[in-house]
Amino acid sequence: MRRSLKSLLSSLLSSVYRATDGLRRGLGRTRNHALLSSRLAAPLDASVVVLGPPEVHGTAAIRFGRDALLYPALYLETEEGGSIEIGNGVVLSHGVHLVSRAAIVIGHGTMIGEYSSIRDANHIRVPGLPLRDSGHLARPINIGNEVWIGRGVAVLGGVTIGDRATVGANAVVTHDVPAGATVVGVPARPIEAAAGSRAR
Numbered sequence: 001m002r003r004s005l006k007s008l009l010s011s012l013l014s015s016v017y018r019a020t021d022g023l024r025r026g027l028g029r030t031r032n033h034a035l036l037s038s039r040l041a042a043p044l045d046a047s048v049v050v051l052g053p054p055e056v057h058g059t060a061a062i063r064f065g066r067d068a069l070l071y072p073a074l075y076l077e078t079e080e081g082g083s084i085e086i087g088n089g090v091v092l093s094h095g096v097h098l099v100s101r102a103a104i105v106i107g108h109g110t111m112i113g114e115y116s117s118i119r120d121a122n123h124i125r126v127p128g129l130p131l132r133d134s135g136h137l138a139r140p141i142n143i144g145n146e147v148w149i150g151r152g153v154a155v156l157g158g159v160t161i162g163d164r165a166t167v168g169a170n171a172v173v174t175h176d177v178p179a180g181a182t183v184v185g186v187p188a189r190p191i192e193a194a195a196g197s198r199a200r
Contacts, residue, residue, distance in 0.1 A: 101138035107145035116149055120157040144179065
């Protein structure tokens with residue numbers, strides 16, 4: 001009896017969910033857009049699609065261009081004089097972290113893969129002080145247009161990535177990447193150099 005009742009209720013609820021799926025998704029995206037917009041210092045264009053409510057911390061000195069696509073679990077933080085500028089048509093995948101104490105600029109059409117971390121500051125060590133109280137060294141990050149950053153990439157402070165460059169999954173970018181280049185590895189190197197070093 002319990003199984004048949006459960007089956008009947010599940011079937012009815014499934015039908016309701018199917019029938020209202022588009023409406024519920026639309027309302028959810030509108031709610032997420034409104035939540036993000038309420039946290040930012042700059043207006044959020046209506047064309048930005050927010051699939052899940054991002055976390056926003058610090059000064060909220062963050063500006064989005066048009067037509068951005070923001071996946072769930074996005075983490076945005078600006079501290080001190082830090083700022084984040086995101087161009088038109090940018091895709092920030094699930095779990096991306098952007099943290100700025102200097103400046104992060106992301107160009108038009110750039111796509112950033114799941115769980116990537118872009119942080120323009122690192123902790124420093126000061127003798128006699130705990131690490132937590134020793135402050136940071138912050139240097140701006142500039143990511144060009146139409147850059148493809150794979151899943152799990154870390155981009156460190158002071159790096160410039162040129163237009164149409166590609167960064168392979170799980171790379172750690174410690175130096176500038178020329179326009180159009182493909183880099184992989186830890187630390188990230190042009191793919192030809194990485195392949196050549198393995199062959200030796």
